[in-house]
Amino acid sequence: MKIQDFAAFSAAREAGLAKLLPGRPRISVGMGTCGSGNGAEAVYHAFRSEIDARGMAVDLVPVGCFGFCAEEPLVNVWVPGHPLLMLHRVQPKHVDGILNGLGHATLPPAEIVLCKIEEWDHLTGRVKYGTGYPEVPTWNEIPFFNGQVKIVLRNCGLINPDDIEEYIAIGGYQALYKVLIDQNPAGVIEQIKAAKLRGRGGAGYLTGNKWEFLQKAAGTEKYLVCNADEGDPGAYMNRNEIESDPHSLLEGMLIAGFVTGAPKGIIYVRAEYPLAVLRLERAIEQARAYGVLGDNVLGRGFSFDIETVEGAGAFVCGEETALIASLESQSGRPRSRPPFPAQKGLYGKPTNINNVETWYNIAPIVSKGPAWFTETGSTKSAGTKVFSLVGKVHSTGLVEMPLGTPLSKFIYDIGEGGTNGRDIKAVQTGGPSGGCIPAEMFDTPVDYETLAQLGSIMGSGGMVVMDEDNCMVDVARYFIEFTRSESCGKCVPCRVGLDKALKMLNGFTLGTATHEDIGALDELCRMVRDTSLCGLGQSAPNPVLTSLRHFRHEFEDHIVAQRCRAGVCEELALSPCENSCPLHMNIPRFLQLYKEDRVEDAFLSVILDNPLPASTGRVCQHPCDNRCRRAALDEPVNTRDVHRRIADEVLLSSAFEPMVRRVLAQRLEPTGREVAIVGAGPTGLTCAYYLALLGHSVTVYDPRPAAGGMLRYALPEYRLPKAVLDKEVELIERLGVKFQFNVKVGQDLALNDVAHQFDAVFLAIGTWKEAWVYLPGTELTGVIPALPFLEAVSRGEDVPIGRNVVVIGGGNAAIDSARTARRLGANVTVVYRRERKDMPAIPEEIEAAEHEGASVVYLAAPHRIVGDKDGQVRALEAVRTKPGEFDASGRRTPVATDEVIRIECDSVILAVGEKVDPDFCNASGLKVKETGTLEVDRYSLETSRDRFYAGGDLITGASNVSNAMGIGKKAARNIDKRLMGQERFASLIPDFAYDMVPPETQSELARHVPGEMPAAQRVQSYAEVSLGLTAVAAREETARCLRCDIRSVER
Amino acid sequence: MTEKVKVRIDGEVIAATAGQTILEVARANGKYIPALCYMEGLSAVGACRLCMVQVAGVARLLPACTTPVQEGLAIDTTSSQLQSYRKIALELLLAERNHVCAVCVSSGHCELQTLAQEHGVTYVRYPYNYPRLTVDTTHPRYVLDHNRCILCSRCVRTCAEIEGAHVWDMAGRGIDTRLVSELKRPWGEATSCTSCGKCVQACPTGAMAEKGWAVEEMTKQRTVVSRLTSMREGQ
């Protein structure tokens, strides 16, 4: 039925409406490539056969994708008079229930109900579905859709892409009709210009201007081309647009054909998009049949035809001159411009090329006018842009947002942050030739100019999110590998330059590159960017250049420290657990040795990697858990409790004496060099231990009467029994380390005197100063800082504490204080200003505190401490907060509300953080950073003074035991290297021969968790809470290791 | 077509004709801008990127060989950035294939070798590729050594535009791009080849040579193309 007049057009429209809103239920299944890939076909067929079997009067149609890829398959269910119900993660097993509910409009199970749509604005028309389902959220109340503005995607996932009548029903081809009636091409161009529509392919050139060039070009032989050669890894918005709504594309091109006088349009689409090609061809066929395409369009005497050409998949064919060459059956290589395609394009004729998405904006602009269009977006970039939000983000999918929206909105609001709560590190915009933008810059508005300033591009709208598991060097390498293989080979910088850049980047991932290579790579990439012939080469270096700009330290880590923090570059790590361990313990080795029943060897392996294995086995934050690959099967291997078990078995038994002799046997020959260490905390002890093993003479100074630092004086006995620590310190002492207790360097002993006596000095005084917040009432009696409180308790002093205690803070010190106060018989309330998931304390500790009867008040910011007339604490007043904007750490900033809560109490423990003693730093004469910590070289740990090194919390600020020990170990290595002129650290480790074959069958056992004393009993004493693993459990646990340290097995 | 314009090249004001490229104007006025893929008499393709110049007011660098002059352009051809980029491009070419000058028939008469020397390339900073490449000796009079080919496409254009035979083309892509004769048929079996040898004369390096010459002995008549073109235009 050819539409040749308005009556026929109206008839088609009525026919379409009767399909969209029939007098019976309608079920539509999202069957884009994404839906089909997630099983939508099976769901569709299940509906089909069940509906047929039951003989139900239900319409079933395929639609495109509504954009929420993470939740596919999506199914829409509409019952006349009710809202359109959107279901997610629908499986064939749900079909029965859904059909059963149709008769009385009851809701399917809650877990598959996503949202509802009561009325939809297709921009060219509205569809009113109905009202109801009060318990179901409206679509834009879902975080993923909240804030999205659907202009380009206005029809996607709602209408049947294979049915032109449905398109006409929602106002499709009306804009075309209007343009053909108005007969004012110049007016349309003015509209497009006034709308400030910019090319959505990435370059952002004004579309109206391009049309005007073509319109003014002489002759009648001219071409319109749609660039649907979407080849970016991670970008699929064009595919979805075509698959879901092909007619909007045709309409855009038809309008342009009329106003520019071009008789022909060509859609260059990738052959790898078979479904898009199919739907497009069906749409073209239907459009011809309905008289909206071909001769005498809509009876208005205008002729225009469209054909599709399938590209063979070369990325460079997205570049317009290469695309033209490809259309002409030549090899897809770009050529120099000028002449521009508008002057000399396809077959030498004037040609206008626009990206798919650009064409989708035309009909709405013509229908609703430029003023409406410019309401959305930023001043220079009007309208919206579709992004494919993918990578390490919780919710992935196609997101259409106004231009100028900040990145944080995409990542934290729409995407709902990182997967499994991981910290997001960066986002790469614009596909393989875009740049990586670090999390600190997520307030950046997404528009053409701002992204360019940051060295990235808008590109076609790819948005790949990366978290701490992504190595930025490897990411840059990956993208260069891609662009290198997609280079056409015509110009030298792109062809050879990218090849060399890849070789150099490989050097970084292997750890073989040098420091000079950083500069050389930077220079080479600038050259490729500045001198390449086409956009591919000009933008290909962006990932490297932006990574070098924002993540240079990662490049340095790879070559100087030979470390890939993300654990991606395999050559630089033994296994993910080893890589994540601040002490770089060879975890698979001690697990295997223990598994082989070689407890002494296992202990030697552990103690040579970590001098405080029993202590860390109790209190380490176990970063290894987060990286363990076993987690992908069930749960991570409990390596921490295994090395605690190994350590306890030897330290606390008769095996200790023979073991001391074995460790002593590993000690290298005396060197005659003397090293002073200031601070006997975990950092100082670790450094002392290794320097003694390396044969140096070591003296440790500490102002307290015994060794251990925070381990002894801040960690409560119930977490770390001091008898265990004593054994570890004894071993260090017997290696020859001399301790000078009760000496405060800088006060009792001048730093210069130390400098004169020793060949090197290592400073590790930690963070013992309690950070003091400004809070009215802190001067009252009953306000106690956390550290002195914990220290006094650990020394067995009588600590005056009230019956009702409030602890302010959310770190480990806060939780330790709360649990200790419980043991002193007090009622305890912890007050924290953010949400629980933001608490820095170890989650198990928070849980334990709650079990022991401490209550935690979240989202409450202390605002004053109330006292009585005697100056005694009476209550704490706190302001309720609510989560606000995301800060650089990816956490929401607490925002105060009007609500004030009051907690009656007689003591307040302040645990808001610890800092370095500023007096020590200032008196030392060493360079101090703004944060109050000492400034050291990142790799050598040298301070501004020769032969002076520093480490631990003194350089990082308050951190944790294993981080501090890792730094102490690194310091020992560097000090030894400096004193001896060579690297000797590796010689400390003997050859442990052990099985290097992965287990034939995988242990099926679940993670072993140590038993605990019952909470009621716990608060009665300071006895250790964790009972540790039994020998049997520990041995079973070792069998759960997947042995990631084994690279290849010779058979 | 004969509209006159004035441009400034490295500070000197030069009269030119609209439609001429920056490179043509510069060379016609004794200003040297290096180039390897450009050859007088052939269409310009802008592939070697050695002729990049800086035009005042334009953010990006432009290839002199394909950019037409306009009234008032102020062009810098010698900035230190351009020099350093040209040096990198030459080093990239030297590292791409096996340019063993010591045993090359064109040594001493090679444009790549000469440009490298002029730009102070005493060594190549980038890792060498050492590709394994063939030497096509099937043609009775000429030889094609892929080890020395820099993919400038002068031979391709000479054959297509001057001789009208179009024996040569580029196959493959990226770093694997190769010069091919007649859809990868050996040169000696290419029936469209007229054996005119103009491609050999156009070749800037030792990639194409006449048979029978030893190291350093192959000299080329570079003007053969431009002479033919100007004679034909004169007709």
Add this chain to the structure above:
Amino acid sequence: MDKLKIGTCWLDGCSGCHMSLLDMDEGIVAVLRKADIVFGPLVDAQEWPEGVDVAVIEGAVSSQDDLKLAEAARARSKVVVALGDCAVTGNVPSMRNGIPVRTLLRRVYIEGATERPGSEPPAVPTDGVPALLKHAEPLHSAIKVDVHVPGCPPRPNAILFVLSELLEGRTPDLGSKMRFG
């Protein structure tokens, strides 16, 4: 003033650069007035000595022994000069790089051998010959090089210029004086 020390060595090359070095005519006298040659093909020393001022190295790095010698020279010398195309670019020795070492050795020692009646079957020698590296590489891919002197061989007066400048404590600026080949 103490005389400076020059060491020279010859890795995978043809010795042509050393010939060119000797070809400096009376220039060599001027050089020897300021410096002693303490290591080289014509000197008895078996080990690269400590405290060398200028190391002049010819040839590509092709074998384990080449690598060791180059590393020793680097560690014990102030300035390292890569002399000639083999040291600078890999040159002729690098022409084998497209062929896997094993294939190369088999072609040379086994397929290329002429068997005489009664002789041992041909084999790839392993005793007393250093193992070949995967590639013959330019010197700067193995060690840090301070001055590159291209040429096959470099002209004697160029070598004289480089040595004279270095012995005067200056860094020679070769500019556009030298070409490959």
